[in-house]
Amino acid sequence: RLRLAGRIHSAIDSEFQLYFQPICHASDGTPAALEALLRWPQADGSFIPPGEFIQLCEDTGLILALGRWVIRAAAQAQRQLADAGWPLPIAVNVSAVQFFNSDLVAEFSRASQEFGLARGALQVELTESSLMRKPAQAKQTMQRLHEQGICISLDDFGTGYSNMSYLQHLPLDILKIDRSFVADVETNPRNASICRALLSLGHSMGLTVIAEGVETPGQHQWLAAHGCDQVQGFLLGRPAPLAQVIARLEAVE
Ligand code: G
Ligand code: G
Ligand code: MN
Ligand code: NA
16 A cells, blocks of 8 residues: 555656546537546556545545646646637546645636636536535635636535535535436436436526436436436546547537
8 A cells, every 4th residue: 555655656747647528418418518537557558446546645645746736637638628629617526635635726726827727617526525524614615616717516416415404505516416326217216216306406406417427328318308407427428538538529520
């Protein structure tokens, strides 16, 4: 574990890559945004998945440097995307440790300025554990991100322990339904009920609702028919390097 931490430390500026996955309008499948996803390629061509290093980075504090690198790399990618004629926002995952222990607002504003990004060009994805841990501080940071034009998503929704009355008071824009509920939504009545409830909850709070993990046309159709705003998953596009994502956008147009 210690050796892995050392390797991560020296890999931050040289080895990590961002992949990007499209988030599409449910009605017609056109792209609405991209989500940035960390990848750590190895010499043998394999990848160490984020599930295996994010936790270690949080435990050792490396997440602060890695998170800063992700924000800057996402800003640079958004510049390239906009310059290629696709001014889609890019959503960045921010872990709870990073959310509470770094100056996120300054990091986002510095990166946006460095690459001359438009307002709204970057978004932040937070999880329930970030928001519920220190609610007052979370709310203040979210408000300051909002002042900079940054939209905020609640990721993996439905898997945590949110206090609904509290959530209502947070400046959220987007709710992402966790893929575990989307998996067999057209055939599993229990997941269908949960998705209907989460869609209704999100819309009653005035939020855009995104379904994650959409893999089949059946899931996409069910979600569109039930008023889901946007969809993300292997059906719409797998995470890929930016150049490939741009090539796909151009092939569809
Ligand atoms: O990309 P993949 O499905 O393997 O991601 C697995 C997990 O790692 C997801 O929970 C995702 O949110 C998280 N993850 C991916 N990229 C980042 C990142 O840049 N920062 C943080 N904090 N988490 C990330
Ligand atoms: O926790 P978060 O939502 O950030 O996790 C995103 C992860 O989900 C990424 O690692 C991505 O590779 C993965 N993912 C994206 N689309 C799909 C999908 O359609 N099916 C599955 N099983 N995983 C997906
Ligand atoms: Mn996410
Ligand atoms: Na998720």
